[in-house]
Amino acid sequence: MDSVFYHDIAATYDFDRGLKVRAGINNVFGSKPPIDTLASPIFYSRNADPRLTNFYLTLTKSF
Numbered sequence: 001m002d003s004v005f006y007h008d009i010a011a012t013y014d015f016d017r018g019l020k021v022r023a024g025i026n027n028v029f030g031s032k033p034p035i036d037t038l039a040s041p042i043f044y045s046r047n048a049d050p051r052l053t054n055f056y057l058t059l060t061k062s063f
Helices: none
Strands: 009-014 019-026 054-061
Touching: none
Parallel strands: none
Antiparallel strands: 009 019, 019 054
């Protein structure tokens, strides 16, 4: 299996009164996962996400 590099980026900001916001991007450049012929029926490595790039936003409130 060939080597693949995935680049992720994330940022967190803490507001007053226990509010925290976290945002990020996984697999910024949309690198395709390697094909794994043993992972039938999807044939993608279990260590990668076949959806390629994905975004997330998390809000956390502490009391």
